[in-house]
Amino acid sequence: MNTADNAAGPQFKELENVKRLPILITLIIGAFFSILNETLLNIAFVDLVKDLEVPYTTIQWLSTSYMLVVGILIPVSALLVQWFTTRQMFIGAMVLFSIGTLVCAIAPGFPVLLVGRIIQAFGTGLMLPVMMNTILVLYPPEKRGAAMGSMGLVIMFAPAIGPTLSGLILESLNWRWLFYLVLPFAILSVLIATVYLKNVSDVTKPKVDVLSIILSTVGFGGIVYGFSNVGDPEGAGWSEPKVYWTLIVGGIALILFIWRQLVSKQPMLNLRAFLSPMFSLSTVLLIIVMMSLFSTLMLLPIFLQQGLLMTAFAAGIILLPGGILNGFLSPVTGKLFDKFGPRVLAIPGALILVGVMYLFTTIDLETTKGTLILYHCIMMVAISMIMMPVQTNGLNQLPRAYYPHGTAILNTLQQVSGAIGVAFFISIMTNGTKDYITNPPVDVNLEQLPTLALNAGIHNAFKIGMVFAVVAVVLSLFIKKTKAPEAEVQQKAALNPSKG
Structure with a gap:
């Protein structure tokens, strides 16, 4: 650990002459289209069921397999990042993603389409840890917030715009164009990386x-x-x-x-990263926030489509402003983090999250579209104040040797908490709906019973989401600004130049 710390200072000096902006742009382009692909296909499931003549439960595998492969691959990436260079990992990930996209576009049936999605997922699973690890290596601690914020723009904006963009494409073209239109950008990312991407990671081959x-x-x-x-x-x-x-x-x-x-x-995934207290606290806080986020990402579309009887495209339009706002606020909160630290963002963000989760427990069939857009926007503002600042603060406390492990841990747990969050809140909603139907109010309108029952189930789920948000407030009170080990080494060297 000391070796890693002592080496960190000189390594940052060696990277001062590297042009960071072209590398960051390369990462953003690649990440945007690989992450966009996670939600781009979901709205096309109805068309795919008809075109491929398979049941909905089978089509769901196009989404489940994607999440499954990404969840499996991210922990292994901590090892792969130490075996291959930055260029090899990124270009390899984008080549895999491009091949998978092409396979999906020309797939004659469901089995080939599923294979294409799995190949795409391999590319995405490799992409996320490489992206974050490269930023940690490339940017000194005092500038990481802004860089991580730029990545936050991609991570939040891409999946938010996915359903809306997909709806627009499917208005006039068939589902294959969801892949044909992504493919040129994936190939472009590979070409840009070939020219501009530099090797910044340490290949130790454990x-x-x-x-x-x-x-x-x-x-x-x-x-x-x-x-x-x-x-x-x-x-x-x-x-x-x-x-x-x-x-x-x-x-x-x-x-x-x-x-x-x-x-x-020589662990594949070094769990000793949890010995850093702020990294551990940040990890737990991010899991809690992700659970609250997924309660909204899953429940709102269900409420809009089944409760308010909107089309999937109309529901996507309702959710679009919040996603765009969150994306553009991520770089801003990143810069504020660099200047003021995490507490001034995380604590107010968590308090806002509690407030908006309470507001979501009050929505009903009379709630206007404008009100729903407002609530969603407020929530996404809260998420932008918490996610990237807390994540960056936690990773900043790790020594350089632990960067691949820390990024893999966070990305893996976010995938797992996403899967758990979806299942958990759907279960609460389903049970609440069944209870309402079993024991309805005396004066209930029987024609509206299914819709009112759904509304009751969603209320129950949002109430639990509010409890998670309250826990996030408590945890945010213990957040402290971290100082990277390499920064401490440099500070000691400056105070004791004779020992340098």
Whole structure:
């Protein structure tokens, strides 16, 4: 650990002459289209069911497999980042994504389309940790907030615009154009990376622990798959064998994986990063916030389409302003983080989150579209004040040698918490809906019973989401601005020049 710390200062000086902006732009272009692809296809499921002549439960695998592969691959990326250069990892990820996109575009049927989605997911799974690790290596701690904020623009804006963009394309073109239109940009990203992307990471080639890779794959894969299937409308929920068995097997494998990482001299995913208190606190806070975020991302579209009877495209339009606002605020909050630290953003952001989650518990069939847009915008402002500043602050406390492990841990847990959040809040909504139908109010209009029951279930879910937000407020009170180990080394060297 000391070696990593002592080496960090000179390594940042060596990178001072590297042109950071072209590298950042390259990462943004690649990340935008790979992340956009996560939500671009969801709105086309109805068309795909008709065109490919397969049931909805089968089509869902296009989304489930994507999340599953990304969840499996991210932990392994901590090892891959130390075996391959920045250029090799990024270009390899985008080439895989481009091949997968082409396969999807020309797919003659569902099996080939699923293979294409899995190849795309491999590219995305490699992309996210490389993107974050490169920023940590490339930018000194005092400038990371703005750089991470730029990435926040991509991470939040891309999935937000996905459904709306998809709806526009499908108005006049078929679903294949969702891939044809993305492919040129993916190829462009590869060409730009070939010219401008520099190698900034350290290739140490640690020992490959095959057993850890297997345990990681089974553990994270089982958990993501299990929770992803809880919300299957045609399944039996938590009592479905494929749900509880995959969760049990995944949980056991994950426990064994954690044990192996702690006893290994060269762990694949170094969990000793959690010895840094702000990194640990930031990780828990981000999981809590992600759970609140997913409660809204899942429940609002359901309410808009099934409660207010909007089309998927109209629902996407309602959610678009909040996504755009969040995207453009991310660089701003990043710069504010660099100047003022995390507390002035995270604490007010968490308080705003509690307030807006309460407002969501009051929505009903009479709530106007403008009100829903306003509430969603307020929530996305709160998320932008918390996510990137807290994440950057936590990663800043890690020594350089732990960067690949810290980014892999955060990205993995966000994927897992996303899967858990979707399943958890859908379960609450479903149970609340069933309870309302079973015990309706005496004066209820029977014609409106299904819609009112759905509204009651969504209210229950938002109430639990508000509880998560309250926990986020409590955790945010303990956030402190961190000083990177390399910065401390440089400061000591400046105070004791004779020892340098």
